[in-house]
Amino acid sequence: MAQQTTGSNVLFDVWLTSRATTALLDEALADSGLTADEFAVYSVLHVGPCTPTELATWMSAPLTTVSSFVKRFEQRGHVRRVANPDDGRSYRLQLTREGGRAWERAGAAFLPALAAVRGRLGRDESSVAAALAMLQSALRAAATGD
Amino acid sequence: MAQQTTGSNVLFDVWLTSRATTALLDEALADSGLTADEFAVYSVLHVGPCTPTELATWMSAPLTTVSSFVKRFEQRGHVRRVANPDDGRSYRLQLTREGGRAWERAGAAFLPALAAVRGRLGRDESSVAAALAMLQSALRAAATGD
DNA sequence: CCCTGGTAGTACGAACTCGCAGTAGTAAGA
DNA sequence: TCTTACTACTGCGAGTTCGTACTACCAGGG
Numbered sequence: 001m002a003q004q005t006t007g008s009n010v011l012f013d014v015w016l017t018s019r020a021t022t023a024l025l026d027e028a029l030a031d032s033g034l035t036a037d038e039f040a041v042y043s044v045l046h047v048g049p050c051t052p053t054e055l056a057t058w059m060s061a062p063l064t065t066v067s068s069f070v071k072r073f074e075q076r077g078h079v080r081r082v083a084n085p086d087d088g089r090s091y092r093l094q095l096t097r098e099g100g101r102a103w104e105r106a107g108a109a110f111l112p113a114l115a116a117v118r119g120r121l122g123r124d125e126s127s128v129a130a131a132l133a134m135l136q137s138a139l140r141a142a143a144t145g146d
Numbered sequence: 147m148a149q150q151t152t153g154s155n156v157l158f159d160v161w162l163t164s165r166a167t168t169a170l171l172d173e174a175l176a177d178s179g180l181t182a183d184e185f186a187v188y189s190v191l192h193v194g195p196c197t198p199t200e201l202a203t204w205m206s207a208p209l210t211t212v213s214s215f216v217k218r219f220e221q222r223g224h225v226r227r228v229a230n231p232d233d234g235r236s237y238r239l240q241l242t243r244e245g246g247r248a249w250e251r252a253g254a255a256f257l258p259a260l261a262a263v264r265g266r267l268g269r270d271e272s273s274v275a276a277a278l279a280m281l282q283s284a285l286r287a288a289a290t291g292d
Numbered sequence: 293c294c295c296t297g298g299t300a301g302t303a304c305g306a307a308c309t310c311g312c313a314g315t316a317g318t319a320a321g322a
Numbered sequence: 323t324c325t326t327a328c329t330a331c332t333g334c335g336a337g338t339t340c341g342t343a344c345t346a347c348c349a350g351g352g
Binding site: 207 | 310316
């Protein structure tokens, strides 16, 4: 269905793949209480604090959306706002101990799903990863007009 | 940021790529009045009628979501429900003439975005397309448990 | 120390997604 | 033909996304 619809069409294929990925992840993560988007954000914060704007850029979402995320995460007690001494307009987001635990719980649900996909990709995985990297940089370049 | 966060992690990379793609498409399509999701659906219907369930499977979305889509599209006068003689519970979706025009208008906005990405991919495009196809079938297989 | 232009983030509201519970039609065995 | 089980779809409502219109803060020239 997809092929005849669009002919050869990278963007369409990405769109389709992305829907399938998110569906799979949301399904896998359902019991953990996080969505795929949320798990991704928690994963970033687990590495270290960052500002809302950085997060918005990284995940290609408008800042208003990130603002909603922060509010939600804060209410859950998973994320804390830390003042940014260099810039009073901004702040940094930090995962709390409770947030870290939630991330670990979600990770336990995420890993089997990842393993299932990797298993099916077999030795093609590295070429798929390479393709995604190329695609990502092409998209960023196209979005910013170079 | 992404790399150190996740190590080598296909699902995460897909997620990231997908966000960038959707953002680019929504941006490009903004004036046409369709979102990336809507344009994708219109593209399928442009090829020929199909049922809500087929659409839901194809785009990895729950049927309730498709149901909302249909309602919206119908109110716009872009889509028509055609009775399914084989099954009285179901029906087929058909793009109206007006819907076809909307699709063409959106397509005119979509093509430059596609060209921009393809241009940046250059001769890597075919390997990217192949990788996406592999990924898609791996995801479907993982979702259904084989 | 004002302005003035620019940037970070938020409140709000409209539109959207999707789970739950329900309706209607089908299929198949007694 | 009458269950009984199943499948296709919809209504509703809670929770989400994101654009518009703000407020708060920074930076630099006069």
